[in-house]
Amino acid sequence: MFGVVVLCTAGVAMSLTQTLIMPLIPMLPGVFDTSASHVTWTVTVTMAVGAVATPIAGRLGDMLGRRRLLLVCVGAVGVGSSVCAVAPSMPVFLAGRALQGLGVAFVAVGISIMREFVPAGRLGAAVGMMSSSLAVGGALGLPFAAFVAQTHGWRVLFWVAAAGSLACLIGIRTLVPPGGIGTGGRFDVVGALGLGAILLTLLLPLSNGPAWGWTSRITLSLSGMSILISVGWLAYEIRRRDPLLDLRIAALRPVFLGNIIGMMNAFAFYGMELIPIQMLMAPSATPHGLGVSMLTAGLLMAPAGVAAFGSSHLGARLVASRGARFTLVVAGALAITALSALMLALLAGWEFPILYLLGITCLIGTSTGMSYATLPTLIMDTVPAEQTGEANGLNALMRIVGLAVAAAVVGMILADGSIQDPGVNRIAPSAAGYLLATTAALVAAVTSVLAALLLPRGLRSSGPGGRSVRSWRREPGSARQERGSRGRLPG
Template sequence: MDASEVSNGASPGPGPDSGAGTDAPSRASAIVAVLAAVGVLVSLMQTLMVPLIPVLPKLLHSNASDASWAITATLLTGAVANPVFGRLGDLFGKRRMLLLSGYILVAGSLVCALTDSLVPIVAGRALQGLGLAIIPLGISIMRDLLPPKRLIPAMALMSSSLGIGGALGLPIAAIVAQNLDWHVLFWGSAIATLILMALVTVVVPESPVRGSGSFDLPGAVALSAGLVALLLAVSKGSTWGWSSATTLGLFGAAVAVLLAWGRWETRTKAPLVDLRTSARRPVLLTNLSSTVLGFAMYAMSLICPQIMQLPRATGHGLGQSLLATGLWMAPAGLMMMVVSPFAGRLITARGPKAALLSGTAVMTVGYVAALGLMGSPVGVLVIACSISGGVGLAYAAMPTLIMASVPASEGAAANGLNTLMRSIGTSTASAVIGVVLANMTISFGTTQVPSLTGLRVGFLIGAGAALVAFLVALAIPARKSAAPTSVVPDQRSPHDRPTGAAGAAAGSVAEGTAGAAATDAVEARA
């Protein structure tokens, strides 16, 4: 079967198929390597400014509250970008939207590199946030192009890039911030992104799988407004006051707008997010588990660095510098890369549900063990590595569960929604753990620092979240086949199905012809 037929009549476009003499396995490996590298870079953007947080007010000539918008802006635009760019990718080409997202990230990096003022920095960081859509787009491209035997390990590696980039970002940013001008961080990110976008253009072909219909602009506007209101309330509630009129008003507006958006999505002919597909039990429970898992993952990221950096004189701090903390924590993120091959084999042998259950169980045990291991840097390293290993197993399972339950033509949007749910979980963790550590303190000199009890409560909350994710995962229906190319009936409504030869080809992919279309897409280019 010619893979281009799946594209609803659209040509896959220029890509690496012009190169001769490269066999299919080598081409598939190159696609995986480039997309995983892009994923690492994008996830690094999330930790790029962490070492600068204490000095941001001075650098940007503003107060601490205003300077924090340089962090919040990336969170908000990243949340909006995931479902919107996902749907655009399904309609107009996943690689095309991945490249657009990458070049917007470059633009944001350049804006930040060329200014010392608050407003341009916030604008640049908001543009960088749009780059977060690259990871779900990359996973969907893998689903469309790779042979079945390569697909699950590749998606596991792509998912692990979230942890790898986060782990490398902290020490790299700390070294640059301590020894060079802080603008170097953004020059470096712009140059690295340009190089990787060039590699994507050369190595990664356009996905042949396309959806049909039109882009749901009203739905995109409503979803964006609802998400911004929700995440603003969650991320700024502790600063504004949880009972303040602003916070409560944003929560109320978020509920009203998102309910109206949901009603619209179930009535429009070409929804931004197919809520009927998202309501299927496997998809719904996977997304719920992803939200709680995001909470559980981020709790560790908030607590462990604080233990490392608190002064030893507090009795429970370990007195490490920012750079030393970053170096101690780096192996935790790399652990996600270490477990990704094992996660791929586990998914292949036992199914994605087994990997998700194993990961959340490991995280729960890791958080409980943290209560007795937090007295030394080595102990904190063990805590972080064990929890991150569990995250790696669980994250590897998420895209496989989603892709096995949605039509191929909705893959990018479905992955974007799953990534969004994870972001909501991490944002909620930031708010909840922040409140706990801010209210359970001891006096140290003239300041208040988190108490030992507060840190332990934070670990217990993380354990509870991981346990909830485990219980939700238990309810996910088991599948006979682990692969996303297994039989998945095309349950799109007739208006959204391709017709003719394109419809037959698209249906065969959605209904799982053992990955024939995906194999053809790579081998035809070799």
């Protein structure tokens, strides 16, 4: 079990490096003598690289060996953190943040390698903890970064991240079994470049739409390019004998619906990260403002991550006893309950206490932990063992897209109609903005429940290598399965 502990700890560390930038955004324009709009690229570049790297790393892990890809991801984060720590200018800093983006792919590959060495009876719980590390790292990143940056300086923050990456690298190399040697085969370079182009042209307008303008020429042009490239990429991948992503696997009903659920749950979770943090930090004179500092706000949001981690074990047990469909419906119902409670309080104009908001965020964290624990197990029980990394990478990619869409939509709603507080000269969201943003998150939660209800009944985990989901046996085999093995590369 030491390998599982190392992987889960590393998963938290990799996720934490993605959010530690948030408290630094207000100070970076002065540090690097640049504009606030340029600083937003410190978030965008990491998200874009992570989105591109996640499915590619999953495929390469299946081909070349998953532990090897884990070491590459962790090593890249360590190098990127060191580059950020010594960066003399914004371009160098952005290069470091781009390298840190490779850490986004870590969790998907880590889940896949667990299938190779974790006993069947413990696989569900292990996968749940690993998957929920995304939420834990995201929730702990803000208070951790705010504390270190305020007490020791922002460069020390990145040195700490580099040291943590080195410790994770040693732990994985020492305690995680090497696993299989990989399936081999040829890597689809054209497919990877095409997927990268699709994601970049999709995520850039989503991330920068508020600054560029949603109807600006560059936003509309990139969005149109994303659609055109997607059409060509799909046509190419369907015809290719050894594609980057086996679209027949992605079209299986549990996998397809699981990707929708993952995207919607990520939207709801991140929406409920953005809304409460704005309420906590908004001046008390503004609607629903609670007027606490950034560090205090981050600490108050941290229990949501702890709830996500703790509920992952509950999710794994529910999957084993009642099935994935039941577990995902329960998780979605918890999110709907939490968001409805917030919406009713906003509609009533109730100036609720901090504890009420804390309870809502913890309920959302519990929902997210159960969902994130269930989805990888659902996918692993649906696809062949040799395509686990690829399928989990695609699901992780859909979560990243959900986060990006939530950041764009919820951020735009909260910014639109914001009000100026003359007492502290600060802009805060309006009551209508909070209500509309909560509605958007609620719609995402309802959509995830509807998708879960469409899953086949009786989906239960059968352990590593098992394929208890009926759709895999009854659906046509994947292109790779039909072709058989085409040789292996050295592991």
